[in-house]
Amino acid sequence: MAPMSDAGSAAKIRLFVEHPLGAGQTVPLSREQAHYLFGVMRLTVGDFVLLFDGLNGEWRARVADAGKRAGALVCEARTRPLQVPPDLWLCFAPIKKARTDFIVEKAAEMGAARICPVQTDFTNAERIRRDRLQAHAVEAAEQCGGTYVPEVSELQRLGAVLDTWPEGRRLMFCDEALAGEGRALGDAPRGPWAILIGPEGGFSEAERARLRALPFAHPVSLGPRVLRADTAAVAALTVWQQALGDWA
Amino acid sequence: MAPMSDAGSAAKIRLFVEHPLGAGQTVPLSREQAHYLFGVMRLTVGDFVLLFDGLNGEWRARVADAGKRAGALVCEARTRPLQVPPDLWLCFAPIKKARTDFIVEKAAEMGAARICPVQTDFTNAERIRRDRLQAHAVEAAEQCGGTYVPEVSELQRLGAVLDTWPEGRRLMFCDEALAGEGRALGDAPRGPWAILIGPEGGFSEAERARLRALPFAHPVSLGPRVLRADTAAVAALTVWQQALGDWA
Known part of the structure; x- marks a missing residue:
């Protein structure tokens, strides 16, 4: 409000x-x-x-x-009229409270359809306050003239998210270890997508191996610098919206 | 530290x-x-x-x-080795303290060479704590593995900044009033650039008219949504780094 x-x-x-x-x-x-x-x-x-x-x-x-x-x-x-965002999920590993709040706010502002906190091997957060994060998404929409509020999911293990991954949804996977070797999104197909942002400590080797082997995953580089997770979220949303979303 | x-x-x-x-x-x-x-x-x-x-x-x-x-x-x-960022300035109108700190942090992380707070017609801030903002830029570089720290300038009136604009430096000008009518950066020349982010209330009509008439200004749209100034800063840095900076 x-x-x-x-x-x-x-x-x-x-x-x-x-x-x-x-x-x-x-x-x-x-x-x-x-x-x-x-x-x-x-x-x-x-x-x-x-x-x-x-x-x-x-x-x-x-x-x-x-x-x-x-x-x-x-x-x-x-x-x-209702301005529906593209069918894009933002999956991210919760970090410190203020920066997690920030990621949710930015996802709502930038036009994500759904916000999915995921617990990775190097995620410290054991739980989240889903209702509080949802309230941040509402407030971001109120302040920025939005007419849509993305739903914030409950925290799920990354493994479980990938085990039940919906058919046809592609995954833009941002990992600082990819610097310089990511693919461009320009030629990727449109349709349902998700962005996955790793935690501050990066993904574990096991997670990285699994993510790289997924047929629906597109590794994308966010430049040569190490970005904090909240910065990476906004940068990744920008890259996706420009290439495949409604910014064009 | x-x-x-x-x-x-x-x-x-x-x-x-x-x-x-x-x-x-x-x-x-x-x-x-x-x-x-x-x-x-x-x-x-x-x-x-x-x-x-x-x-x-x-x-x-x-x-x-x-x-x-x-x-x-x-x-x-x-x-x-020293990783020098591209010759990019980030000019922005200071907003509330926490979000101004955030813009400085993000500019340092994303690879801006210089950070220039500017006072616009609708900027509330009459002054800034330059030393405190500079300390934020240092801390961002420390935390994110940077080897370069962008200098934070003193607050200047937008008019004065434009009056003394350096020859050969182009200006990427982001204004929500431009939604949908901005130009793509893809074909713009490389070289010295600056990004200008407007304040939360937007630019005044007089400022907008002056900016649009500048031969070195490139209006760029950041999508169909209203973005807060701090979000716009990260999004604009991403757009520029991808098109003309060192992310390619």
Whole structure:
């Protein structure tokens, strides 16, 4: 829940709601949302906000009822259509809290469809707070004008992810050990993809051997420098979006 | 000053020093460095660290003298040559503290040669702590195995930067208002370049008009989504490094 800065006009409030939006639709507010809109942002009956539900685009909604702990909005007009990202998953090994939060935020901003934390041999994190990471993805979409929120999966072992890999989904595999020997993505087929970013300590030899042998894996180099995992995530999303996504 | 994680071996300490390195060279330590190496990391005489000075590559150095407030290292062998980045400046409008720190860190990691904070019409920051930002660039190089540290310039007005623009340097100009109408960089000439990232509120109309009219400016789109300034910085560095830098 956050105002979007927009120079030259009053700040716009954009809010993700888990309620289907449509013309004339009444949207009940959670206690937190009511507190934010009426307590923090001081909106009153008749004021407007922008809503999105991840499915039906962005709607201008009017405050119909403003209470301390509850409230309701009424959708008036659709302001933007749903912008669905390409069918791209971002798989990454969770790292320190702030940088994991950052990866989730950036994946939502850059247009990943799904965010999959994976536990590798050198991943320290034994568990994640999925709900907290999901909230970061929501906030990134709210702040950046997104109309779609990628789902954050539960943490899974890399081995299990690869054992149940969906047919037809390709894997862009970024590993600093590949520097200079990665393939270009330019000629790779479009369709469902996933990006895999290794942990700070890199992949283990066993993981690397398995990844290299996968018929659906495309090793890609992110240049001659060692990048932190969060930097590598944004760089990899850029490389993929430019070559195969919706940036072209 | 930070240990570099390196799975499978003991943590390596990498330290930037402002003292020329060479075979047999003795390197005096500052009070902070001595405290870090001997107080925090518990090194003693005879232990090794990796040093770089931004000019002569990376050297393995042995602790020759270890005191509480001072000490000395002796360079033994060069472990890596200097890796000079391409002649690329990253110009950006400072934003909130944490995200400004992040942009500087990422520019150092991704291989910018110089980091130039610029004040635009919609930049809130009136001043920056140049020394603190420079320390972030040093730390990023220490952590990511860099041998070069980009210099962080003092904050300058965008207008003044453009008034004194060096001849022959091209400008990759990223603005969300350009979404979909930017040019591809693929055919642009190599040589000295700068990237300019706008502030969160975008450029003013006057700035945009001036930037578009510059003969050395190349507008580049970073896709159909609104990106935060820190995300845009990493994405723009990736686009440039892939097309014209040393990632190819």
